[in-house]
Amino acid sequence: MTATDEPTLAELQEAAASQQTAAAAAVGSAYISACPGAGKTHVVATRHLQSPAQPLRSGRALISFTRVARDQMARRCREAGRSDLVLAPHFIGTFDSFLWDFLAKPLRPADPAPRLLESWAGVKAQVKLDRTVSLGQMQLTLNITGDSVQECVAWDLLDSDTQRMLNSSNRSRNQWEQAVLAARNAWCRRGYYTGHEARYLALRNMRSAEKAQWLLPPLKSRFAEVIVDEAQDCSGADLAILELLHDAGLPLVLVGDPDQAIYAWRGAEPKALQDFARRISAREIPLTGNRRSTPVICRLASTLRAGPRPPDIAVVRRDLIPVAVFPTRFAPKGGQHLHATSANTVIEAFRDHAQQHGIAADQCLLTAHKYATLPGASRERPGANPLTTLAWAHSVVHTPGADANHLTRACATAARALIGYWFPQEASSPEGICADLGIPVSRLHRTAFAFLYDLPTPHPGWSSDVWQAMKAWPPLPGAAPQGGKGRLAGTPTIPRATADIGMRTAIVHQVKGDEADAVLLFLPDADTVQRWTTCDPSTDEQLRIWYVAVTRARRLAALAVPEDQAAALTRFLAAREVPHQIR
């Protein structure tokens, strides 16, 4: 300690390192509660890499909520020369695939072969009453009360197009719900399931003593431990399943940060994880040292989270770049938001400011809650007509540095279009058709990418260009087109041009777990500052979304706020002793 009893940086680092060591070595069920940038991924990877190299009887399940997190964990094992840790008896995968592989699929009929789809968009699943809606538009949710588990349509999650369509229907919501469940059940009988069905079946199977006795012994002999990363994203159903696993004697390690709970729409509540950890008596191991951000960013973040906790401790970075507040004249959509105190756009002003601090454009991240606010990012509109979706896919493959997830979706969109033309009688998924034809799915995806890339730029009469291209493109073996079947008719909604601004651009939900030297968060709403200063992050998810956004920054956090709110925001930051400057 120094004369003032303030711990030195070296002492802070040592304390953070020993917290990480304790978390990596914890025995039995544990709850690792961590602040942003605390190194959760590092801890989970270290824990797994400590496994002995000789073949093990029992493995470890590492479960995350995204494929990106799953792939990152597997890559770390390979980079450490431990490819064995990616293979059985271990399991590295998403929550959906864990539930499916171990708690749902084993009790499904073997014929037709059961398969897990990422969503119903992967097949031509439709619900028909006096209107036709794709099944994927009608998200199902689980209502759990005591012993009963009920499936219902999440009406509040319908997108506006589907809502309009259903409002114009003469059928009641109840009739639609019955039709959705009937359509879904028909697809399940054909062997298709999604994450929702995997959850529903897993919960029902685990609650049935008769079924659980088939599932649990193999699971318990395969895994000595289950680690759930980003556990704050667990829904009530997820936690109910984990509780049953825990009660069956499987040690659980939960890793999470309730302040970063931004999936309330799928039933993840911020405090649910802590309550659950207490219920199963998992020992809490805190990680409180932030290895990512500066003290200024930690201080800014503390104004966006619940309770009177002090700011997290920055244990690596000591530079003190003030928070930059950019008074902004927001355009209704896209990137032409003007910086109110210069003749530039706010993006140019941010880029220049970052450069003054030695941060290059490719180390900057632009983010916002909604796509509409972001420059250079167009959204795949769920439920849009297929031609509009194809136009979106076309814009993705022509965007330099496009997000890998978007590229995958774009290829899948083109593959669906081609399959619809080549195999008009087939309703199963492209993967199913490839399996039947005995060709690898990668071949279909390569073909789809080339087809998509080659299409002319979308315009109002694009339908006929796409049709000509479909007819001319060399088909897969076994294709049997039938006249005009599969033609994508109509007029596409043309995606916004994607300007190449040289900075990464993504909505907040996409940058969770990520980081950048400088982050600009767009806050276009008229009530931004009022919300920030008066609402409670434990009940207002919007504040938690902003929290996730600003905690991605390593060195510089910047906020674009409506011009008339900049002064109020700076007064608030001054009162909370957050170093800042108006730019």
Ligand SMILES: Nc1ncnc2c1ncn2[C@@H]1O[C@H](COP(=O)(O)OP(=O)(O)OP(=O)(O)O)[C@@H](O)[C@H]1O
């Ligand atoms: N022990 C360590 N040694 C060196 N670097 C580390 C260590 N632990 C974490 N880091 C680095 O600190 C940064 C933050 O770590 P990480 O991304 O794992 O945090 P996190 O807890 O997942 O954060 P968040 O929840 O905010 O996404 C990363 O750049 C990571 O490489």
